[in-house]
Amino acid sequence: MALPFFSSTSNIPDTSAVPRHIAIIMDGNGRWAKQRFMPRVMGHQRGVESVREVIKACTDMGVEYLTLFAFSSENWRRPADEVSFLMKLFLMVLEKEVSRMHQNNIRLRIIGDKSRFDDNLNRHIADAEQLTANNSGLKLTVAANYGGRWDIMQAMHALSLAHPERATAFGEEELTPYLSMHYAPEPDLFIRTGGEQRISNFLLWQLAYTELYFTDILWPAFGRAALEAAIQSYQHRERRFGRTSEQLKGTGDA
Ligand code: IPE
Ligand code: IPE
Ligand code: MG
Numbered sequence: 001m002a003l004p005f006f007s008s009t010s011n012i013p014d015t016s017a018v019p020r021h022i023a024i025i026m027d028g029n030g031r032w033a034k035q036r037f038m039p040r041v042m043g044h045q046r047g048v049e050s051v052r053e054v055i056k057a058c059t060d061m062g063v064e065y066l067t068l069f070a071f072s073s074e075n076w077r078r079p080a081d082e083v084s085f086l087m088k089l090f091l092m093v094l095e096k097e098v099s100r101m102h103q104n105n106i107r108l109r110i111i112g113d114k115s116r117f118d119d120n121l122n123r124h125i126a127d128a129e130q131l132t133a134n135n136s137g138l139k140l141t142v143a144a145n146y147g148g149r150w151d152i153m154q155a156m157h158a159l160s161l162a163h164p165e166r167a168t169a170f171g172e173e174e175l176t177p178y179l180s181m182h183y184a185p186e187p188d189l190f191i192r193t194g195g196e197q198r199i200s201n202f203l204l205w206q207l208a209y210t211e212l213y214f215t216d217i218l219w220p221a222f223g224r225a226a227l228e229a230a231i232q233s234y235q236h237r238e239r240r241f242g243r244t245s246e247q248l249k250g251t252g253d254a
Contacts (some may be wrong), residue, residue, distance in 0.1 A: 001229050004161075005007045008241070011089070012239050012240075013188055013206065013239065013241075015129055015234060015235055015236075015237050016236070017189075018113065019063065019187075019188035019211075019234055020036050020061055020063070020064045020065060020185055020188055020226050021063075021064065021065035021066075021067070021184055021185055021186065021187040021188050021209070022063055022065070022066050022187065022188070022189045022190075022191065022230075022231075023066075023067040023068075023069075023187035023189070023190050023191070023206075023207070024054070024066070024067070024069065024190075024191045024192070024193070024204060025069045025191070025192040025193070025200060025202055025217075026050070026068060026070065026086075026193060026194065026219040026222075027192060027193050027195075027196060027200075027201075027219055028043075028046045028193050028194025028217070028218030028219045028220070028221075029043030029046070029047045029218070030043050030044075031194065031218055032047075032218040032220040032221060033046070033220075035044030035218075036221050039083075040082060041082060041086075041089075043218075043220055044085065044086060044089055046139070046220035047219045047220045048089070048093055049237060050220055050221075050222045050223060051068065051093075052097075053223045053224055054066070054068075054107070054199045054222070054223070054224075054227055055093060055138065055222075057095040057224040057227050057228075058227075059104065059106070059137060059138050059139055059225075061231070062139070064098060064137065064139060065138075065139045065140075065141070065147060065184045065185070065187075066138060066139070066141070067140075067143065067184070067187065068140070068141070068143065068183070068226075069140050069142040069143045069146065069200075069202050070090065070142050070143060071086055071090070071112070071143075071144045071146070071229065072143075072146060072201055073113065073144055073146060073150055073201065074147070074200070076116075076145075077143065084247060085141070087117070087118075087121065090144065091120065091121050092120065093130055095124065095214070098124075098128040098132070101128075101132060101140070101204055102132050102136060104138075105135045105136060105137030105138075106132060106135055106137050106139075106140050107132045107133065107136070107137065107138070108128050108129060108132045108140050108141075109139070109141045109183075110125045110127055110128075110141070110142050110143075110144055111140075111142075111143050111146055111180035111181060112143055112144045112145040112147075112148055112150075112180070113143055113145045113146065113147075114144075116145050116183070117144075121244075125139065127160075133204075134188075137209075139183075139184065139232065141184070141203070143203075143227075144204070146180070146203055147201045148199070148201045148203055148205065148207075149201060150204070150205030151179055151180050151205065152175075152179070152204065154178075154180075155175050155176075155178035155179045156178075157176060158178040159175055159178050159213060160184075163212050176205075177246050179205060179206070179244065181198075181203065183188065186206040186207070186209065186210060186232065187203065187206060187207060187210045188210065188211060188232045189210065189211050189213060189230065189231065190202075190210045190211065191211065191213045191214075191227075191230050192212075192213075192214050192215070192218075193217050193218060193219045193226075194216070194218050195215075195216040195218075197214045204214030209239070209241055211221070211234050211237045211239065213230045213233055215229075215230065215236065
């Protein structure tokens, strides 16, 4: 297993730079469609265009990691026809977009409990991950049937299986290699579109010290300019990770 990143809570990233890792809850598709008197699923379809635009913008700006929440472990509670549309859309996007992603040097990974997807979808996921495995550009992660609590539990399970002799007394840094996003530093910037101010079981462990940004813009209307506004807000934050402002500025008692 690759060496994990040290928790980003132990060193302070330079906020004047572009964030290394941006994680987004893409919310508001249904409302976007309803405002236009269209069925909710049209919002999901239009949302794919925003995904494309944000990927392109992140590539241009030199963001290293982009993580998108596409389907939560709770989204199975939606009407069956909406769930089935979303699964089909996911498959279609994989079929249509992966070769272009590969051409653009993007490395794609899917995180989440894939055991609930059908074989065909799982095959496409595995193929896409394999095809792009050696790409060195944007590290794109799509969270699908993902839940932050599920992630912590599966990591704990894997960790205890690896050390059957030690049922207790694990350290935090021992768990991180088993979390789904062990390959990435923790997100610097979290964005949620659609106006709700909650985490909705996204990356619970990893968001511990992430800068949070909420916008009322509905996901299908979110694009490059909106992303730039979020990054600008990030660049005015002071990340302290428990320290005092004086310590960071090198004034006062450090
Ligand atoms: C986010 O948009 C997409 C998914 C959760 C799959 P929503 O479908 O939640 O849109 P709203 O929040 O109902 O407007
Ligand atoms: C969160 O959106 C999940 C995704 C965007 C995939 P939801 O719209 O499902 O969130 P809640 O349930 O309203 O919090
Ligand atoms: Mg929603």
